[in-house]
Amino acid sequence: MIYAENILICIAVPLIISLLFIHGEARRFVSAFLLGMMMCLISAYIDGFLELATGMGADDTSVFLAPVMEELLKLMPLLLFIFLFPLEQSFVMPAAAIGAGFATFENCCYILTSGAGNLTYILIRGLAVGVMHIVSILALSIWFMIARRLRIFSLPAVAVGLSIAMIFHALYNLLVSEPGWSTEVGFAMPLVVSVLLYHLYRGLMKKS
Amino acid sequence: MPEYSVSIIWILVNLVILAGLIRLIKQDVRAVPVIFFGFGSLCILFSSLYWIVYALLRPDVRMPFAANEIAEWAIFLSFGASLKAASEPGGRASRREILSVILFIVANVALWIAWSGEWLQDIATGIVFGYYVAALAVRMNRTEAVSLPVRRLWGLVCILLVAGQAATFFTQPPLKDGLDLFCYALLLLTELYLVIKAVGSLSQKKTEVGTDSMSLSFAVHAWGTVFLYMSADAFYTIAGFFVSLGYLLMYLSFRREEGT
Numbered sequence: 225m226i227y228a229e230n231i232l233i234c235i236a237v238p239l240i241i242s243l244l245f246i247h248g249e250a251r252r253f254v255s256a257f258l259l260g261m262m263m264c265l266i267s268a269y270i271d272g273f274l275e276l277a278t279g280m281g282a283d284d285t286s287v288f289l290a291p292v293m294e295e296l297l298k299l300m301p302l303l304l305f306i307f308l309f310p311l312e313q314s315f316v317m318p319a320a321a322i323g324a325g326f327a328t329f330e331n332c333c334y335i336l337t338s339g340a341g342n343l344t345y346i347l348i349r350g351l352a353v354g355v356m357h358i359v360s361i362l363a364l365s366i367w368f369m370i371a372r373r374l375r376i377f378s379l380p381a382v383a384v385g386l387s388i389a390m391i392f393h394a395l396y397n398l399l400v401s402e403p404g405w406s407t408e409v410g411f412a413m414p415l416v417v418s419v420l421l422y423h424l425y426r427g428l429m430k431k432s
Numbered sequence: 433m434p435e436y437s438v439s440i441i442w443i444l445v446n447l448v449i450l451a452g453l454i455r456l457i458k459q460d461v462r463a464v465p466v467i468f469f470g471f472g473s474l475c476i477l478f479s480s481l482y483w484i485v486y487a488l489l490r491p492d493v494r495m496p497f498a499a500n501e502i503a504e505w506a507i508f509l510s511f512g513a514s515l516k517a518a519s520e521p522g523g524r525a526s527r528r529e530i531l532s533v534i535l536f537i538v539a540n541v542a543l544w545i546a547w548s549g550e551w552l553q554d555i556a557t558g559i560v561f562g563y564y565v566a567a568l569a570v571r572m573n574r575t576e577a578v579s580l581p582v583r584r585l586w587g588l589v590c591i592l593l594v595a596g597q598a599a600t601f602f603t604q605p606p607l608k609d610g611l612d613l614f615c616y617a618l619l620l621l622t623e624l625y626l627v628i629k630a631v632g633s634l635s636q637k638k639t640e641v642g643t644d645s646m647s648l649s650f651a652v653h654a655w656g657t658v659f660l661y662m663s664a665d666a667f668y669t670i671a672g673f674f675v676s677l678g679y680l681l682m683y684l685s686f687r688r689e690e691g692t
Binding site: 278280284287288289291292367370374376378379380381383384385386387388390391392393394395398399401402406 | 464467468471472474475478479481482485486488489490495496497498499500502503505506509510512513517
């Protein structure tokens with residue numbers, strides 16, 4: 225049993241204080257990071273509730289339901305940024321911050337539950353889950369940027385992007401849920417996709 | 433194994449399609465319908481991959497609910513959005529046709545629920561599939577891809593299909609098996625007609641009436657999906673094959689539209 229709310233307060237308070245002294249992009253980044261951590265806590269609550277309500281068990285909940293809830297909750301602050309800021313604004317920075325905040329808080333809770341003795345495993349976790357949360361929301365934000373430029377930012381556009389993020393996340397959770405070859409493939413997947421996404425983003429930036 | 437084979441075919445077909453779409457986009461074809469179709473294709477790829485990985489890692493365990501169902505909804509949404517974006521604004525089907533589409537989808541949803549018992553998923557699937565089929569009906573009506581008598585006959589096939597499948601719940605073998613076979617024959621013949629029509633339209637001039645390859649190829653996919661959701665065992669594999677053929681025809685129709 226860990227007290228996730230207390231952990232959130234402990235990490236968030238210095239960041240909130242720092243908001244008073246920073247401006248512009250930096251303030252936006254820290255705000256999005258904080259929102260990402262909050263979303264992680266809320267998704268943990270909802271996953272816990274769904275686990276009890278459906279009687280699925282912790283493993284099945286993390287494989288089947290958590291990806292859907294987590295991606296949906298990461299989308300909320302991103303949509304907030306999209307509607308708050310003008311068309312020319314890039315959504316990549318807030319998206320990266322939301323993903324990083326979400327992954328950081330999840331990793332903190334994981335380390336407190338399972339310990340941080342094994343450096344190799346901690347590194348793999350950081351590179352896999354950490355990158356996965358960032359990659360899924362970054363891909364979503366890049367799609368939203370394209371959709372807004374093409375003036376097709378609509379419910380189908382959001383739903384399609386969200387579902388791709390969800391299935392990518394679900395595939396990762398499914399692969400790492402069983403020991404053996406699938407875990408190795410699962411751990412490698414976010415890194416491979418992040419490289420592809422980086423090239424896509426660079427290509428888009430060059431063209432714009 | 434048949435379920436694996438359908439997913440493997442879909443993965444291969446959609447990899448080819450995505451490679452083709454990337455080439456189209458590189459040639460500066462940035463049409464919105466192409467982009468929506470590409471996203472639908474990506475969803476199919478991920479969904480099929482998820483299904484195979486699940487079957488490999490957890491064989492014989494029924495999937496309670498998973499993100500691949502959401503991907504299926506996204507496939508219908510993106511194909512519907514692609515069709516809507518490809519059609520000129522202002523087009524609409526007659527009220528009678530839209531009502532027929534709604535009734536057919538509601539009847540299908542009722543049958544899916546009766547077979548699987550998954551209320552929430554089946555209703556959600558029905559809503560997005562209905563959106564897709566309605567967009568298709570509007571386009572088919574406007575382009576006259578299928579003549580009015582054929583559309584009426586098609587409506588009759590839909591009624592017979594729903595009635596036949598509903599009757600299987602109240603009948604015993606051998607009558608039940610006979611009804612199933614009758615429904616499979618209806619599904620298969622309609623699908624074959626649409627495939628022939630779609631393939632024929634791809635080789636004809638765009639301006640001719642009844643040659644809208646886009647709506648015909650989407651119809652192959654949509655009817656293939658109805659077939660797939662109504663089938664089991666070997667017929668499921670056959671339907672899966674038609675759905676993948678639909679993907680290829682859809683891609684070819686986009687190439688025809690873009691003139692590449």
